[in-house]
Amino acid sequence: MYCKGQLGELQRDLPLLKRAGLGLAAISYDSRAALRDFALRKGIVFPLLSDHESDVIRAYGVADRRYHKGAQLDVDSSGEVPVYGLAYASVFVLNPNGTVRWRFVSEHEEVRLTVSSILQRSLGQLANQSRTPLESGWIQVEITASDTSAGMGTSLTIGVELRIPRGWHIYGPQAGGDYRGIAWRMDSSQCSIVSDTEYPEPSWEQPAFADAKLPVYEGNIRLTREFVIRPMISDTRTAADRFRKACLDSDSRFPASGSLAFQACTDRECSPPQSVPLRWTFAFTPPDRERVPIELWRAFEH
């Protein structure tokens, strides 16, 4: 259910991969006929490869080890499906010489990476699709997101960027005592999960008024976090209603909010500590429950 959404996202962002000079192919244990049906329905033009016997899935070490021969899984939307030879959701970025440059394998079948987050994590290439300046006074704060839409389980990167005017600095998160270090406050909730903040390395300097070295940032800095919309495991109407009520706003968008606290100082003086509210909203892509025609369903092993 979640993977189908990922394939649509990959198709949509194919130009980003092309621009980065990377080819794309996706492999599953589905039959060629099932892949063909899906590709036609969803307009997928990049290669979907049918590894019906799961030989390649096993060679890459990503066959789901929970499922033995004859195993079946009860999928809410689809009933019992055969799952022997199923692949873990995973991404391998290969070098032109065929070695693995970067990889991401997840036991959580609902997690999926977008093209932007693959580019960001594998090549360190920023591919933010949204950037919003905030009302934050004379230290400019902008929020960024690797993607503008997301579905359940989509893992994306959100960021906060600050432009600190010349002659001013702010303190790193390591600052203690009377010095207010920068802090991006944002918690996981019943609707989403956020990772810890990645702060850049501060430089350690001693302003005239201080009696010890302090962690400071000057110029432009960028903080990032990974962000995932919590998937529902149960795919019932009640669960979907509950998700909508608890997690989506009145425009059916997915909001995420936090705050950024910091204090700006020069060598001689400090401005009062500031707290800037942060808010992202994402277009929400609902899970895809449509199946291939029944005659194309994967047969059970005997």
Place this chain on the structure above:
Amino acid sequence: MVKRLLNYACFAILFPSRLVCGDAPTWMQDTVALGIPAGAKAPGFELPDQSGRKRSMASLMDRRGLVLVFFRSADW
């Protein structure tokens, strides 16, 4: 006989997400115990695509490489 796999041992009743019971930063992390490691030579392959055309790793490579995605199913 229909076997039901107890796949989701950690079912949350209140909010139906497995994550509620072990809030997992593991979500954002690579499970290194699974799959071939970074730096390894990736196994070659030749598989049919949705239109029946055979595709090999070499034929899919672009100038900076190839993103190979394994997904669970395009059906369910």
